[in-house]
Amino acid sequence: MLSLGAQEIPLLEGETVLEGLERSGVDVASGCRAGTCCKCMLRADSPPPESQSTLRPTLRAQGYFLACQARPEGRLTLHSAEAPTPVDTRVEEIEHVAEGVARILLRPSTPFPFRPGQYLDVLHPDGHARSYSIASLPSDGVLELHVREIPNGRVSGWLHGRVQGDDVRIRGAFGQCFHVADDPRKKLLLVGAGTGLAPLLGIARDALSQGHAGPIDLIHGGLEPGRLYLREELSRLAEQAPQLRIHHCVLRRATQHEHEGQLDELAVRLAGPLASVRAFLCGDGEIVHKLRRKLFLAGMPSAEILADPFLPAPA
Amino acid sequence: MSLYARLGGEPAFQTAVDIFYRRMLSDDRVARFFDDVDMEGQIAKQKAFLTFVTGGPAEYTGQDMRAAHAELVKLGIADEHVDVVIEHLGAVLTELGADAKDVGEVAALAESVRDQVLGR
Numbered sequence: 240m241l242s243l244g245a246q247e248i249p250l251l252e253g254e255t256v257l258e259g260l261e262r263s264g265v266d267v268a269s270g271c272r273a274g275t276c277c278k279c280m281l282r283a284d285s286p287p288p289e290s291q292s293t294l295r296p297t298l299r300a301q302g303y304f305l306a307c308q309a310r311p312e313g314r315l316t317l318h319s320a321e322a323p324t325p326v327d328t329r330v331e332e333i334e335h336v337a338e339g340v341a342r343i344l345l346r347p348s349t350p351f352p353f354r355p356g357q358y359l360d361v362l363h364p365d366g367h368a369r370s371y372s373i374a375s376l377p378s379d380g381v382l383e384l385h386v387r388e389i390p391n392g393r394v395s396g397w398l399h400g401r402v403q404g405d406d407v408r409i410r411g412a413f414g415q416c417f418h419v420a421d422d423p424r425k426k427l428l429l430v431g432a433g434t435g436l437a438p439l440l441g442i443a444r445d446a447l448s449q450g451h452a453g454p455i456d457l458i459h460g461g462l463e464p465g466r467l468y469l470r471e472e473l474s475r476l477a478e479q480a481p482q483l484r485i486h487h488c489v490l491r492r493a494t495q496h497e498h499e500g501q502l503d504e505l506a507v508r509l510a511g512p513l514a515s516v517r518a519f520l521c522g523d524g525e526i527v528h529k530l531r532r533k534l535f536l537a538g539m540p541s542a543e544i545l546a547d548p549f550l551p552a553p554a
Numbered sequence: 555m556s557l558y559a560r561l562g563g564e565p566a567f568q569t570a571v572d573i574f575y576r577r578m579l580s581d582d583r584v585a586r587f588f589d590d591v592d593m594e595g596q597i598a599k600q601k602a603f604l605t606f607v608t609g610g611p612a613e614y615t616g617q618d619m620r621a622a623h624a625e626l627v628k629l630g631i632a633d634e635h636v637d638v639v640i641e642h643l644g645a646v647l648t649e650l651g652a653d654a655k656d657v658g659e660v661a662a663l664a665e666s667v668r669d670q671v672l673g674r
């Protein structure tokens with residue numbers, strides 16, 4: 240039996256979810272019907288594991304499955320594809336942590352479920368929506384964002400002008416860039432440029448709080464040393480967790496505390512063997528693209544590379 | 555049984571696609587045609603390619619070969635590039651355990667769509 244909103248759809252003997260939906264006239268995309276093309280991907284509460292086996296771990300963790308491969312026993316509750324409802328938050332703190340970068344803590348007025356490393360949309364009063372990644376854990380009670388002010392940027396500029404107590408409306412959470420505790424010994428490689436640190440901080444703290452035992456290498460890149468922020472906080476985190484190593488990288492003017500060079504080249508060098516690593520790549524779109532390509536060509540399986548390019552909103 | 559099934563079906567293909575795409579991106583003769591910003595989408599398409607040429611799921615309903623390569627024909631793909639693709643294809647399949655006969659069959663299948671791919 241399938242439930243989809245108010246609709247109840249009984250499944251025939253041996254029928255897949257895809258076949259059942261089509262038979263009942265539900266408009267659902269499909270392609271190969273053999274678990275390869277992923278066009279019929281849907282979401283549900285605990286779908287049959289065999290319908291998830293070829294998907295990324297992050298998709299599996301969120302209940303995504305392939306409708307053409309699912310023959311559920313008992314009831315399967317499907318999620319509809321509606322956008323999540325907006326949530327009101329209040330600015331709890333705003334702190335300038337580096338040139339042009341603010342760390343903003345938002346306290347949601349109603350529950351806001353998310354995975355650290357996912358992103359939310361900030362809804363500007365004029366109707367513009369922009370994405371920002373979440374650096375905090377649900378147990379922190381506040382949502383931590385790192386926002387770079389873009390010259391003439393509508394939403395980043397507006398956020399930089401907020402003060403304690405102001406209202407900020409958000410929606411979310413979205414995205415596939417988060418920790419899944421499927422292998423506590425796996426090596427995690429976290430590489431971010433600029434405010435790409437925000438999701439990585441969330442992912443690293445999340446992995447540690449879930450008892451991750453394997454090595455975690457966090458590589459933060461910036462133009463020059465002054466652009467790298469939250470360095471003390473990162474050092475403190477690494478002191479408490481011996482498996483966490485922090486590397487600072489800059490393009491120019493390195494001191495003895497930073498490596499100097501292109502972030503993708505440094506990342507491959509600092510990471511060591513890549514065959515059984517999971518990578519998270521966040522920040523500027525062009526940099527993430529180069530990182531992804533470099534790591535892939537150096538031998539990382541594409542399924543283990545999770546990336547969140549911070550692409551500008553479409554004009 | 556199709557070659558797709560004999561080589562291990564879906565799980566083996568995830569690996570095969572990575573190897574194939576890595577080869578294409580590393581080969582200067584064809585790399586520029588694959589230099590797409592969206593690697594995730596590219597990988598899905600390489601998977602479609604390998605599934606197609608090894609007789610995978612028969613109901614595969616991707617774009618037809620002509621439409622899929624129309625933009626690339628404008629960018630200059632020609633016979634020599636199809637040769638490169640067939641060369642790497644053979645190498646990847648061999649790496650996965652296909653024998654010479656299998657590789658020959660796949661090459662023949664790829665040959666059969668050469669004109670469509672090149673928009674002739």
Ligand SMILES: Cc1cc2nc3c(=O)[nH]c(=O)nc-3n(C[C@H](O)[C@H](O)[C@H](O)COP(=O)(O)OP(=O)(O)OC[C@H]3O[C@@H](n4cnc5c(N)ncnc54)[C@H](O)[C@@H]3O)c2cc1C
Pocket residue numbers: 358369370371372373384385386387388389390391392393394395396414434435437438547548549550551552
């Ligand atoms: C998944 C995702 C996660 C993100 N996470 C973060 C985050 O954690 N922190 C963060 O600071 N940003 C993040 N971003 C980027 C953010 O969503 C906005 O794009 C950014 O803040 C600019 O929005 P704006 O309204 O201020 O500028 P807009 O009004 O959209 O743009 C103003 C002008 O600046 C240009 N522009 C936009 N972005 C840039 C840029 N990066 N560099 C140079 N010029 C630019 C535009 O093309 C336009 O001409 C993320 C984006 C995505 C897609």
Ligand code: HEM
Pocket residue numbers: 584587588599600602603604606607616617619622623626631635636637639640664665667668671
């Ligand atoms: C033997 C000949 C070939 C076959 C059978 C073949 C097959 C395919 C298939 C099945 C797809 C996926 C289509 C889709 O579902 O969207 C595809 C896409 C693609 N092919 Fe080929 N291909 C061939 C030759 C080539 C050559 C010679 C090149 C370039 C050097 C090339 C470059 C590409 C690219 C870049 C895409 C992605 C296109 C896009 O992003 O829209 N192919 N091919």
